[in-house]
Amino acid sequence: MTNENELKFDTIALHGGQEIDPVTRSRAVPIYQTTSYAFDDTNHAASLFQMQEEGYIYSRNANPTNAVLEKRLAQLEGGVGAFAVSSGQAAISIALLTLAKTGDEIVATNALYGGTYNLFSETFLRFGITVRFVDGTDFHAVKKAINEKTKAVFTETIGNPGLQIADLKVLSRIAHEHGVPLVVDNTFTTPYLARPFEFGADIVVHSITKFIGGHGTSIGGAIVDSGKFPWDNGKFPEFTKTKASLNHHSFVELAKERAFISKARFELGHDLGSSLSPFNSWLFIQGLESLSLRVKQHVKNAEKVAEYLSQHEQVEWVNYPTLKDDPQYELAKIYLPKGAGSIFTFGIKGGLKSAKAFIHSVKLLSHVANVGDSKTLVIHPASTTHSRLSTDEQLESGVTPEQIRLSVGLEDIEDILADINQALQASREKQVN
Numbered sequence: 017m018t019n020e021n022e023l024k025f026d027t028i029a030l031h032g033g034q035e036i037d038p039v040t041r042s043r044a045v046p047i048y049q050t051t052s053y054a055f056d057d058t059n060h061a062a063s064l065f066q067m068q069e070e071g072y073i074y075s076r077n078a079n080p081t082n083a084v085l086e087k088r089l090a091q092l093e094g095g096v097g098a099f100a101v102s103s104g105q106a107a108i109s110i111a112l113l114t115l116a117k118t119g120d121e122i123v124a125t126n127a128l129y130g131g132t133y134n135l136f137s138e139t140f141l142r143f144g145i146t147v148r149f150v151d152g153t154d155f156h157a158v159k160k161a162i163n164e165k166t167k168a169v170f171t172e173t174i175g176n177p178g179l180q181i182a183d184l185k186v187l188s189r190i191a192h193e194h195g196v197p198l199v200v201d202n203t204f205t206t207p208y209l210a211r212p213f214e215f216g217a218d219i220v221v222h223s224i225t226k227f228i229g230g231h232g233t234s235i236g237g238a239i240v241d242s243g244k245f246p247w248d249n250g251k252f253p254e255f256t257k258t259k260a261s262l263n264h265h266s267f268v269e270l271a272k273e274r275a276f277i278s279k280a281r282f283e284l285g286h287d288l289g290s291s292l293s294p295f296n297s298w299l300f301i302q303g304l305e306s307l308s309l310r311v312k313q314h315v316k317n318a319e320k321v322a323e324y325l326s327q328h329e330q331v332e333w334v335n336y337p338t339l340k341d342d343p344q345y346e347l348a349k350i351y352l353p354k355g356a357g358s359i360f361t362f363g364i365k366g367g368l369k370s371a372k373a374f375i376h377s378v379k380l381l382s383h384v385a386n387v388g389d390s391k392t393l394v395i396h397p398a399s400t401t402h403s404r405l406s407t408d409e410q411l412e413s414g415v416t417p418e419q420i421r422l423s424v425g426l427e428d429i430e431d432i433l434a435d436i437n438q439a440l441q442a443s444r445e446k447q448v449n
């Protein structure tokens with residue numbers, strides 16, 4: 017095949033990371049539903065265990081079906097390697113715990129998915145890792161929050177659900193000035209709409225549960241390494257110190273530009289065991305094949321819904337960055353020239369009661385705790401995804417009582433608009449306590 021690095025996005029989405037099986041010639045990627053792999057002899061086994069050569073040991077660490085998904089995702093993001101794991105939450109946890117240990121700190125922008133906010137504010141705190149939340153648009157606050165204990169800056173490409181677009185060029189510059197990597201959750205945009213490495217990010221994490229899978233069938237996550245961060249800058253001794261388990265080499269010596277992703281896989285991937293099943297991996301590979309087609313249509317439908325809502329008398333406000341009068345319009349032009357995805361929020365007139373009535377009245381739209389499905393989904397964040405947060409924390413994360421979050425799907429636009437319209441009418445008539 018042509019040099020893989022020269023292939024375009026849609027070609028990589030179909031072919032990236034796959035080598036035709038030399039024995040069966042199977043055209044589709046096979047599902048390697050196996051736990052383990054036969055060693056040639058004890059020397060071969062030892063060499064694999066000590067990372068002296070590449071190969072498979074046990075599917076908790078690596079699996080050939082997962083490897084295709086990983087290589088494909090790495091190529092689509094423009095990185096040097098990826099590690100596929102059992103959920104988006106596992107991806108965020110493993111990525112950050114590869115960088116930070118007890119006593120360390122992380123600086124995170126505060127407009128995050130509620131589950132990530134809880135992971136940082138409760139679970140990481142219990143592990144002795146302090147996450148300092150800052151307004152990601154206040155660069156002075158970001159700089160001020162970084163100190164000698166900081167090991168990473170974390171943000172989402174588009175914050176959930178407030179839709180704040182991260183100014184990745186500035187955030188990566190600030191992180192690098194302090195010798196730490198910028199870690200970006202690129203779930204809402206996918207590499208089709210945004211490739212954070214092009215703006216200086218060092219590590220990307222994904223909930224591939226969403227648009228990458230696309231069909232709402234499987235939970236999965238991925239970590240992608242840009243291969244550009246200098247782990248030998250003195251702030252990350254665990255990357256450069258030699259280890260007996262690596263036959264007295266370090267991750268930087270052995271894995272070079274893949275040091276981060278190798279460490280994530282061979283330490284926490286191995287120890288915590290959040291592995292992705294090969295079957296789910298295979299489903300995500302099917303999803304990737306049509307990623308750009310689906311995302312284009314998602315964006316097209318979302319733009320029409322946002323436009324429609326912005327003119328509806330029952331609607332107080334619409335937060336969709338590519339609407340002309342949206343305060344983030346200019347930032348969206350820089351970071352999201354192909355569109356701002358299909359997840360956005362609007363505020364319904366009548367506040368909390370009307371918001372609940374709207375959700376109770378939809379017929380075609382599905383009321384579920386997910387986004388990025390081919391079907392149109394709806395939720396009231398304040399009473400669900402962000403309900404574990406205090407009112408103040410909700411406001412800091414951009415969550416308000418009248419706010420409804422839509423994840424616009426691929427149904428015919430006329431049917432989506434008709435259902436939204438009838439639910440808006442109904443919300444006026446029957447408000448719910």
Ligand SMILES: Cc1ncc(COP(=O)(O)O)c(C=O)c1O
Binds near residue numbers: 236
């Ligand atoms: C932006 C974002 N990141 C991470 C996650 C967590 O992903 P998962 O549900 O696959 O663990 C979610 C889930 O909704 C999300 O929206």
